[in-house]
Amino acid sequence: MNVIDVHDLTKSFNGKTVVDHVSMAVGRGEISGFLGPNGSGKTTTIRVMCGLLKPDTGHGTVLGHDLLTEGLRIKREVGYMTQRFSFYEDLSIEENLAFVARLYELEPVGQAVRDTLEDLGLYSRRRQLAGTLSGGWKQRLALAACLMHKPSLLLLDEPTAGVDPNARREFWDEIHARAADGLTVLVSTHYMDEAERCHRIHYISYGKLIASGTVDEVVDNAGLFTLLVTGGDLAEAQKRLRRIEGVDQVAPFGVTLHVVGTDHDKLEAAVRQVSSETGSQWTKGETSLEDVFIQFMANARDNMA
Amino acid sequence: MNTLFSLRRLHAIILKELIQMRRDRVTFVMMLGVPLVQLILFGYAINLDPKGLPAALVTASQDQYTRAMVSALENTGYYRFDYLVDSAEKGDRLLENGTVSFVVTIPGDFARRVIRGDHPQILIEADATDPSVASGAISTLSTVAAQALLREQSAEVQSAREKARELEVVVHRLYNPEGITQYNIVPGLLGVILQLTMVMMTSMALTRETERGTMENLLAMPASPLEIMLGKVIPYLMVGAVQVLVVLGAARFLFGVPFVGSMPLLLGGIAIFVMSLVLLGYTFSTLARSQMQAMQLTFFFFLPSLMLSGFMFPFRGMPDWAQMLGEIFPLTHFLRVIRAVMLKGTDFVTISNEIGALFLFVLIYAGLALLRFRRTLD
Ligand SMILES: Nc1ncnc2c1ncn2[C@@H]1O[C@H](COP(=O)(O)OP(=O)(O)O)[C@@H](O)[C@H]1O
Numbered sequence: 001m002n003v004i005d006v007h008d009l010t011k012s013f014n015g016k017t018v019v020d021h022v023s024m025a026v027g028r029g030e031i032s033g034f035l036g037p038n039g040s041g042k043t044t045t046i047r048v049m050c051g052l053l054k055p056d057t058g059h060g061t062v063l064g065h066d067l068l069t070e071g072l073r074i075k076r077e078v079g080y081m082t083q084r085f086s087f088y089e090d091l092s093i094e095e096n097l098a099f100v101a102r103l104y105e106l107e108p109v110g111q112a113v114r115d116t117l118e119d120l121g122l123y124s125r126r127r128q129l130a131g132t133l134s135g136g137w138k139q140r141l142a143l144a145a146c147l148m149h150k151p152s153l154l155l156l157d158e159p160t161a162g163v164d165p166n167a168r169r170e171f172w173d174e175i176h177a178r179a180a181d182g183l184t185v186l187v188s189t190h191y192m193d194e195a196e197r198c199h200r201i202h203y204i205s206y207g208k209l210i211a212s213g214t215v216d217e218v219v220d221n222a223g224l225f226t227l228l229v230t231g232g233d234l235a236e237a238q239k240r241l242r243r244i245e246g247v248d249q250v251a252p253f254g255v256t257l258h259v260v261g262t263d264h265d266k267l268e269a270a271v272r273q274v275s276s277e278t279g280s281q282w283t284k285g286e287t288s289l290e291d292v293f294i295q296f297m298a299n300a301r302d303n304m305a
Numbered sequence: 306m307n308t309l310f311s312l313r314r315l316h317a318i319i320l321k322e323l324i325q326m327r328r329d330r331v332t333f334v335m336m337l338g339v340p341l342v343q344l345i346l347f348g349y350a351i352n353l354d355p356k357g358l359p360a361a362l363v364t365a366s367q368d369q370y371t372r373a374m375v376s377a378l379e380n381t382g383y384y385r386f387d388y389l390v391d392s393a394e395k396g397d398r399l400l401e402n403g404t405v406s407f408v409v410t411i412p413g414d415f416a417r418r419v420i421r422g423d424h425p426q427i428l429i430e431a432d433a434t435d436p437s438v439a440s441g442a443i444s445t446l447s448t449v450a451a452q453a454l455l456r457e458q459s460a461e462v463q464s465a466r467e468k469a470r471e472l473e474v475v476v477h478r479l480y481n482p483e484g485i486t487q488y489n490i491v492p493g494l495l496g497v498i499l500q501l502t503m504v505m506m507t508s509m510a511l512t513r514e515t516e517r518g519t520m521e522n523l524l525a526m527p528a529s530p531l532e533i534m535l536g537k538v539i540p541y542l543m544v545g546a547v548q549v550l551v552v553l554g555a556a557r558f559l560f561g562v563p564f565v566g567s568m569p570l571l572l573g574g575i576a577i578f579v580m581s582l583v584l585l586g587y588t589f590s591t592l593a594r595s596q597m598q599a600m601q602l603t604f605f606f607f608l609p610s611l612m613l614s615g616f617m618f619p620f621r622g623m624p625d626w627a628q629m630l631g632e633i634f635p636l637t638h639f640l641r642v643i644r645a646v647m648l649k650g651t652d653f654v655t656i657s658n659e660i661g662a663l664f665l666f667v668l669i670y671a672g673l674a675l676l677r678f679r680r681t682l683d
């Protein structure tokens with residue numbers, strides 16, 4: 001049975017639909033990435049799934065509990081890490097963790113706190129006030145706190161925003177180690193490299209879920225073709241390609257232009273023509289996840305306009 | 306796992322609140338500074354028994370009886386005759402514009418009437434806008450006046466006594482005929498100080514969490530509304546207890562307010578009152594969206610309750626509608642309890658209605674707060 005299994009979730013604020021018929025399934029031990037531009041409804045979806053918001057419509061289960069009637073049970077069984085740091089800045093790391101341990105009635109409190117401090121390498125800073133911690137340490141405290149009661153599902157809302165690459169790497173290693181032990185994780189993120197570390201990804205735009213699957217599936221299903229242009233007058237090639245129908249994206253990557261389109265024949269014709277004009281070479285390329293997301297965003301803009 | 310109430314979770318919240326309180330200097334200022342400053346400011350500014358108040362003497366004659374009367378009045382220490390005028394109108398004007406607090410009128414025929422034993426009269430007009438000012442001065446009058454006459458007429462002791470008995474001191478309390486007694490002030494101040502600080506501090510209880518972004522986490526964890534409410538108000542009961550000790554101590558040792566009633570009854574009444582206040586503040590915090598709004602709600606409540614509770618003006622002197630409105634404030638009932646118990650030594654049965662009313666406030670506010678509390682972020 002899926003750990004998250006929700007259908008047709010809809011949520012609106014003041015008449016504005018923020019989550020629009022979102023369905024999602026996440027299996028046990030799976031790390032699912034939740035992607036989408038700012039304001040697309042990721043946080044709201046996660047809040048609905050952990051019982052902090054009531055959905056307007058939709059149904060489903062989280063950890064086997066009914067989303068509509070067992071919100072309180074879901075709330076206490078998932079580990080939820082909020083997007084904004086939401087522990088007490090005037091409490092030390094240790095005091096924050098003790099507060100959490102007592103609320104979850106972990107026994108004995110001192111032992112639970114010590115174990116968590118050591119487990120997440122927070123011991124040396126345990127007496128520091130949370131408000132004085134840097135981004136990486138705050139994130140580690142938040143992760144420690146939401147792991148304390150040993151949840152089988154983690155909902156992480158942009159956990160690595162404002163965290164340096166090293167801490168980010170450690171964080172993901174931590175998550176993967178725990179997923180290997182059976183922990184299920186849904187994590188929202190902006191970073192492509194993080195998306196690629198997920199078993200599956202879900203892409204949401206303007207409240208609608210528009211792609212789900214493994215990274216390869218999402219890339220394949222997007223139906224995009226990518227050609228790489230090098231050499232010659234690349235700047236001129238970029239300018240010309242942008243104006244031609246059948247070319248959806250032109251993005252320079254170092255000395256290479258990624259040229260992306262949905263119609264293979266039209267795309268190839270355009271690239272062949274421009275390359276000969278500017279003295280460039282072209283080859284077939286791999287469509288990247290980033291290409292796909294940029295395409296999604298462009299499409300969404302067109303739909304809204 | 307019990308979802309409605311667990312002592313351990315309550316304990317968790319109380320501990321956390323106490324740590325936060327300890328790290329927040331404002332708490333200590335509110336807890337000790339505010340009550341002391343207010344008490345000393347109001348307690349001394351509202352001088353309980355002022356002396357040497359300016360007075361005007363209206364008299365036409367300078368006979369021995371008049372002089373004896375004036376010096377006797379001055380000897381009480383209450384009067385200081387700054388003005389000697391010859392007409393009642395001039396005296397009244399001085400009283401009206403506040404130059405003097407009293408006008409003493411000794412009629413021109415005073416001496417003649419004393420000698421003839423024909424109902425001698427003196428008239429004292431007192432500015433009673435602040436009644437406590439006048440009360441001490443007035444209460445000593447009759448004896449002082451009588452004794453003065455007695456001394457003047459020592460030769461004919463017997464008949465003088467009779468005549469003295471006939472001396473009539475006519476007192477006109479002007480502008481506010483009903484007097485508040487002095488000791489009303491300090492016990493009342495306890496209620497006012499508790500109300501201001503308790504309601505204000507607890508009204509921030511939830512808005513602070515919301516504004517700092519910690520509310521989302523608190524709601525995501527297994528704390529029930531009842532636990533959150535109690536966990537947040539109980540630490541303030543402790544703050545209230547400290548304030549009560551400070552104010553009662555000051556009442557006793559700084560102001561010499563008598564404690565004639567039962568101490569347990571008094572403390573019990575105070576405890577229920579403080580309970581109603583912290584729950585009221587907490588209710589405000591479920592209504593307000595920001596700390597600013599919480600503050601505004603507190604003051605919106607504070608002023609009318611100050612005016613209509615009987616603290617500022619005698620309760621029974623207000624129009625009926627104002628009295629009815631006054632009944633909805635815990636302070637009103639608390640003032641009756643504390644004045645009755647502290648000053649009159651009233652027993653529980655006599656004030657059980659008032660204690661019952663306070664208890665009702667506790668239930669109403671707690672119910673309201675629990676109803677208003679949102680377990681989700683909707
Ligand atoms: N409580 C709320 N009231 C009103 N609008 C909200 C509320 N929460 C979120 N929104 C709006 O819903 C949209 C989606 O927000 P959010 O779920 O936070 O997106 P994301 O996490 O993907 O950036 C935004 O436009 C945001 O302004």
Ligand SMILES: [Mg+2]
Nearest residue numbers: 042043083157
């Ligand atoms: Mg978000």
